Structures are given as C-alpha cells and as structure tokens.
Amino acid sequence: MEQIEGRIARALTIAGSDSGGGAGIQADLKTFQELGVYGMSALTALTAQNTFGVQGVYPVAEEAVTAQIHSVGSDIGVDALKTGMLFSAEIITAVAEAIAFFGWTKVVVDPVMIAKGGASLLQAEAIRAMTEKLLPLTAVLTPNIPEAERLAGIPIRTSADKREAARRLAAFGAKHVIIKGGHEEGKEAIDLLFDGSSFSELSGKRVETARTHGTGCTYSAALTAGLAAGLSVEASARQAKAFIQAAIEDGITIGGGHGPTNHWAYRRSLVAHS
Ligand SMILES: Nc1ncnc2c1ncn2[C@@H]1O[C@H](COP(=O)(O)OP(=O)(O)O)[C@@H](O)[C@H]1O
Numbered sequence: 001m002e003q004i005e006g007r008i009a010r011a012l013t014i015a016g017s018d019s020g021g022g023a024g025i026q027a028d029l030k031t032f033q034e035l036g037v038y039g040m041s042a043l044t045a046l047t048a049q050n051t052f053g054v055q056g057v058y059p060v061a062e063e064a065v066t067a068q069i070h071s072v073g074s075d076i077g078v079d080a081l082k083t084g085m086l087f088s089a090e091i092i093t094a095v096a097e098a099i100a101f102f103g104w105t106k107v108v109v110d111p112v113m114i115a116k117g118g119a120s121l122l123q124a125e126a127i128r129a130m131t132e133k134l135l136p137l138t139a140v141l142t143p144n145i146p147e148a149e150r151l152a153g154i155p156i157r158t159s160a161d162k163r164e165a166a167r168r169l170a171a172f173g174a175k176h177v178i179i180k181g182g183h184e185e186g187k188e189a190i191d192l193l194f195d196g197s198s199f200s201e202l203s204g205k206r207v208e209t210a211r212t213h214g215t216g217c218t219y220s221a222a223l224t225a226g227l228a229a230g231l232s233v234e235a236s237a238r239q240a241k242a243f244i245q246a247a248i249e250d251g252i253t254i255g256g257g258h259g260p261t262n263h264w265a266y267r268r269s270l271v272a273h274s
C-alpha cells in the first residue's frame with residue numbers, strides 16, 4: 001500500500017462505467033488497486049459496452065455527480081483525481097465546481113471523446129466547457145492524437161505539429177500536457193510531455209495487437225495513482241508508461257472483439273524481476 005504523509009494514498013476517478021470492465025471506472029479502479037492506492041469513484045454515465053463496442057450511453061444527472069464527489073471529498077479525502085468520460089457541458093461544469101470547492105490540485109484530465117469503436121462519449125457542445133472550465137484546473141492533460149487535434153484546433157501530422165498542439169493546450173491553463181502516441185504509426189509508441197516550457201518524450205515498443213481497449217483510461221489512472229502517492233508528474237508518467245506497456249504486451253483473451261489490456265501484468269513483472 002502506498003503511503004503519503006503517514007496515511008494511505010487516495011485517488012478518485014470521475015468517469016463513466018464500462019460494463020465490459022476494460023475501460024472507464026472499472027479500468028481506473030483496477031489500476032489504482034494494482035498500484036497500491038485506495039480507489040474511489042464518482043460515476044458520470046453508464047455505458048452498455050463490451051469488446052465489440054458501445055451499445056448504449058446513459059448519462060447520470062449532474063447533481064448526482066456533484067453529490068458523489070462531495071460525499072467522498074468531505075469524508076475520505078482525495079490526494080489526486082482523474083476525469084474520464086464526462087459526456088456533457090453540464091457534467092463538466094459540475095465537476096469543475098466541485099474541484100474548485102475542495103481546492104484539489106493534482107487533477108488529471110483524460111479528455112475522452114470517442115471510444116475506439118466510434119461511439120461518442122462527449123457531446124460536441126461540451127468541448128467549450130472543457131477548455132474554459134476544466135483545463136484551467138488541470139495539472140496533467142492526457143489527450144490522444146484525435147483529442148489533441150480537436151482541442152487545439154490543428155491537424156497533427158508531424159512532431160512539430162504535436163509540439164504546437166501541446167503549447168496551445170497548455171495555453172488553456174493545463175500545467176502539463178501529455179499527447180499520447182497510441183494512434184500514430186512506427187515501431188515506438190511515443191508520448192510527448194510538455195511542462196509549459198520544455199518537452200520530453202516517453203517511448204515504448206509498439207505492440208501489434210487488437211487488445212487495446214481501455215489503454216487511455218488505464219494510462220491516466222496509473223498517472224493519477226503516481227501523483228496520489230507523491231511522485232512528480234514526470235515520475236508518474238514514467239510509471240504509467242511502464243504500467244500500460246506491460247498491460248498491452250501481456251494481453252489477456254476476453255470477449256470476441258477488441259479485448260482489454262491486462263491490469264495484472266505490471267505487478268507480475270515487478271514480482272518476476274524482484
Ligand atoms: N499498440 C501499442 N503499443 C504500445 N503502447 C501503446 C499502444 N497503443 C497505445 N499505447 C500507449 O498506451 C497509452 C494510451 O495511448 P492511446 O492508445 O493513444 O490512448 P487512448 O486510449 O486515449 O486512445 C500511451 O502511453 C500509448 O503510447
């Protein structure tokens with residue numbers, strides 16, 4: 001169990017439910033547990049989902065989102081939090097207000113927009129609420145390439161474009177931006193980290209596999225767990241990269257479509273090397 005200031009490290013996910021267990025709050029809570037951090041959740045939406053895709057989306061009322069966050073914030077406390085599927089401008093506004101109310105600063109925003117199967121998990125009109133209300137409260141923003149293009153308003157074709165997109169996203173108020181490289185091509189999956197002044201790259205061997213459902217959720221949850229345990233943003237990003245690399249490499253066979261990553265793999269690799 002990870003300790004911070006003499007007590008158990010605590011992480012909150014504010015995200016949607018994936019009934020299939022590979023993405024959403026299920027992936028987040030599994031990842032928190034694997035990294036020794038106490039996990040809590042505030043649900044923003046239910047999805048009927050499996051390895052073939054999303055069959056239904058059922059948003060939660062924004063007052064219910066606020067109530068869940070206040071319940072855990074006023075009692076258990078939160079060392080770091082992440083947001084995933086937020087679905088609507090109303091839910092984004094409620095989440096931003098709750099973060100500001102508690103004064104939380106270790107805030108990871110995974111700007112989930114579209115599931116790999118094509119289902120929309122964020123309404124188009126909610127993007128403005130995200131940039132205006134949530135990004136100014138964000139410690140680390142973790143878009144994939146299509147999300148970075150949408151938020152920054154430019155196409156990303158070259159590494160110079162990727163850097164320009166990161167600069168534009170930081171200008172909205174996010175203190176760090178990590179543009180993930182899962183949607184690119186090449187032998188390496190390279191994530192670009194921008195801290196507001198300098199860039200660094202975190203690279204891992206690209207795995208040829210269909211079992212990548214929930215990679216973004218799992219990655220941002222691992223990053224959040226690191227921050228909750230007191231690691232720096234850079235150390236958390238390195239740990240998250242190692243966690244997702246192991247989870248993709250050591251895939252499990254579940255369902256008939258695009259299967260999930262293996263949330264046990266990172267801990268197993270640590271045990272194997274100890
Ligand atoms: N096939 C792959 N092989 C190795 N790493 C990958 C692969 N696909 C994604 N990743 C890594 O998984 C993390 C999530 O990235 P990405 O898949 O782009 O996010 P999302 O699920 O939000 O689209 C990043 O660290 C990325 O580099």
Ligand SMILES: Cc1ncc(COP(=O)(O)OP(=O)(O)O)c(N)n1
Nearest residue numbers: 016023024115116213214215216217
């Ligand atoms: C409920 C829910 N939240 C988020 C996602 C998107 O997850 P992600 O990690 O980006 O993985 P893919 O779905 O794109 O494989 C989701 N599917 N469901």
